[in-house]
Amino acid sequence: MMKNILLAAIIVILSSSLAIAGENVSSTIKEVTIYSSGAVVKREGTTKIGQGRHDLLVDVDVFALDKDSITAKVFGEGEVLGVQLNEINVPELPQEPVKALESKLKKLKESKRLLTDEKDVLAKKEAFLTSIGRCPQGQAWSDGKTILPKVHELEQLLTFLTVSFKGINDRKQPLDVKIEDLDKEIGAVERELASLRGSRQKTKKVIEIAFSSRKEQAVRIETAYLVPHASWHPVYNVSVPSDLKQADLVMFSSIKQKSGEDWKNVSLSISNVVPLKGASLPDPGSWFLDISRPRPMMRKAGSMPATAGVSAPITAEARQDLAREREAELAFAEKTETPLSFEYRLPMQVTVESRDKETMVPLFSRKLDGQFSYYAVPKANPLTFLVCRASADKELLSGFMNAYFAGRFVGKTFIAEKKAGEDFQVNLGADREVKVARETLRDKLKETSWGFERNTVVRDMAYKITAENLKDRPVTIRIIDTIPVSKTDRIEVKDLKVTPEASEKAYQGRQGVYVWDLEIEPGARKQINIEFTVTYPRDELVIGL
Template sequence: MRKLSGFILVFILGINLSFAQKIIPSKISKVTIFTNQALVTREAQAEVSPGINQLFLEISPFNLDKDSLQAKVWGEGEVFSVQYKEIPVKEMPQENIKKLEEELEKLGDKLRVLKDEKKVLQKKEDFLNSLIDFSEVEIPKELKTSFPQTSDLKSLLLFLEENLIQINKTSQDLDLKIRELEKEIEVKRRELASLRKPSQKVKKVIEILFNSFREQKINIEAGYLVYNVSWKPLYKVNVPLDLKEINFTMFAKITQNTGEDWKEVKATISNVLPLRGVTLPSLDTWWLDISRGYKYKNGLKNWGGEKAHTSLQILAFSPQREAKFAQAKRVELPLSFEYELSQVLNLPSEDRETILPLFSKTLKGEFFHYALPRVNPLTFLVCKAKPDKELLAGYLNVYLGGRFIGKTYLGEKKAGQEFKIPLGADREVKVEKKKIKDEIKETFFGKIERKTIIRKLAYKIVLENLKDKEINIKVLDNIPVSRTDKIEVKDLKINPQPKVKDYQDKKGVNLWEIKLKPEEKKEINIEFTLTYPKEVNIWGL
């Protein structure tokens, strides 16, 4: 009953409440950054009188979710309502306009001075260049007096060189100052144009109606969702040259252009997916039908990311201990996880990226060489590792011995789910596939025509280790698989036998795992026979 009567009182007296007297200062204290938005928390203190108090916290985001607005008040009393409002500004900020016009006039004077200096320098440069050009022109006999001495020529050349260098340096400095000044003038002009707009000016505020039981000081905490902010995972993996383990670091790449500067705030990075118009999925009928056409792609698709070319030059390190990245505290939630950053942040609202470390781990790595001779003539050094915590999808920058060698894309991984990191092509490990037999029989005894062609094919894969240490190499290759009963693959001979047949459930794809000692060569031999009708054109060979 008390709360209802309070609302009635607010409705009756609301017209007499003053906006200007109720705006109280507030500060952004913490933010929780999601993948496409952020939850901003503001804190404030206010002196209130007994009865209903209309409190305003001024905010300035470009775009916020009004439905997300919430507030808490610590004090003796009741909160009647929390809502977003825009308060009209009655007077144009004439003082600010006049101040900006004066600043623009001063900046314009500075710019003219700099441009005049640039013109003087240009004239000096043109004069010196004219001396050089004159020296290259043949002088008429009537103007010739005597040939200059060597010392005079050296003095002249030195004079020209010193002055041209000085002019060039001064000109570059002036160009830089002019560009910076022009940027500053453009910013001031946009600000002035914004102030001169005839549209109604408003202040964005959070309105809190608080019924205080007594005169007191209260604490306020308000929160709201803002847009134009995001974060993406970015990974760095550094592989030491001894190839024993990997140093794995996860970063958050943050972009903040909300309209509000975040000064000395506590930040949390979250992977939660905020619900917005989301409904539960439904299941439709599972229909079967005849395929209306297909495209069959021959060969294998490499799982690797962008190819990274490596350099094995060792960097010189300081004998002091290397400083580690700061670690964020990981907090498990029912549907997600968050990282609470240990340091306070200053993130101004501007179109730039801020990269902050979340965690760094040393992981055990399995190193091996990887080759697909049918697809690529190069052999790649690969590291396989398993994270002990969930990883979101993002780009992975790869370093070998402290040197950047390239980047790849890391798909989303669960804890314990392995991922592979290509470290670049290794030219000291050779893998080559050769066709050593291709015999076709179209007749019986060279006289009677066959209706069915018999074709015998044989391939040899040669592996060679040119290194001075033993290596493990995984080789992937495939044998043809018929998709019609008109083509038959038979008499298959493979030596040695692959470790895994139909690798990753791909029919005809085989995986070998082979150890090669230093300077050792090994072979994989594959033979098979194809039979198919003579009038048929075979696609895929």
């Protein structure tokens, strides 16, 4: 029985070693297609083989890959018998990025050590000089008597100490700055190393291609595989000149990858396709209606009911614009469309390192005919903003947008996904020469009638919004304000008076959100008046007032 077990173990070991025995094919990454989550990497290599069966081995130096995504092609006379991924255990396999960072970290720490040693030497010199200054005035003894130094000797000593201490301080200050900078750089490298080592492989991955060759020949091999630690997202730059004639929109792709392999001088394509990972078609369920019925609550001793948190929408920020003089043009990508997606193929070869940093590449540029106006919501913000409203001639994916006005960065925002022809707004910053102010004119409570307490409270409210143009040209301004909307018949909003009449009374489908589009001449003012009463039960707490 023991002999059978030993024989079986030997067969397993031999078969596993045979599985990885083969002919190594040197290959390089030639092409990458990157998705919003993941990337397909294509390698190419050539080798000479004889007639018969060969196991061709292509090394891949990635942390992880989808083994079901592996494809292989052999260009030569013969047949591909099979393709599989093998993983060989190795005691240590540092990838090139890890080795480079480890070497850099070692040099940085050595530089810091040298600076620290130099600082220690200066500290010892400083301590020695301090000890000289602390000596008693008479330190030389002769026949048991103290000999006091002469005045000129004291002056010489004082001058020596002053010059020496100044020299030490002049050398210490730049050393402190250099050590502080090195500490920051060491910390950044250590963090990057930690992120790479977190997914560091302990096996060597090999794509094995079984190929039956009909003759002795040189063959070319292509392999492709999907890696997970790669992604891209769009970043937009919109630039508006000071004459407000048009808006220039540039879309960039921000690429990040930590696959374990550097993509050196590769043909790069950017795709918006979403790779399916075990996804199935959606299946609708039945739609039932019922009356809400109370359920008995089972609560553990000492437990508290769970509360759901609501996160506020996050806005963002971004980057660069055009120079005024003859500026080098950006090399934009070539767009191709498929039934499911679009792809941008860059016109030049690109290098994307496997590390925690972003690579920005331009995809397209468009000149847009923007409509420029001012925008104010005085109830929420006292400032008035210059905005550009434009529509793209193609679909825009959601992403951060960096705004530039007259060549200066003014801020960032986030743009939701837009279809071709759909409007979007860009905030170009606050303009203090267009002022909008909201003022409360009246806020009174009526709690009695004919000297008796009422069962209901009547709150009489009035507001005034004033818009003023201090510029030397006419401006168009959009003012947005709100009228209270009751969600129950126990609260009533009555006697509403609004002058002038609003151009919209349900802005973007939101009840009670009023919009006024006003044209204001230079130096002129316009006023909006809002009056209403709110009636509600005396004993009820009203939310929102």
